[in-house]
Amino acid sequence: MPSKPSNGNGMTQKEMIYLVLDGQEKINERIDELHEKVNSKLGRQELSGWLVAVSAFVVIINMLMV
Secondary structure (H helix, E strand, C coil), rough: CCCEECCCCCEEHHHHHHHHHHHHHHHHHHHHHHHHHHHHHHHHHHHHHHHHHHHHHHHHHHHCCC
């Protein structure tokens, strides 16, 4: 009876590769979730840009009202 090649923990190399690939898929899914979270938040530079734009708009309106 031929024995299966194992790596010392009772699993074949093929089984270990499947486990690694499954783990990699889970990591990639988690990275995608985190990437979507980061992209959905308003960044500091974007917030500053909006504040400057609104401030400029208010100054222009004030100048036109005088």
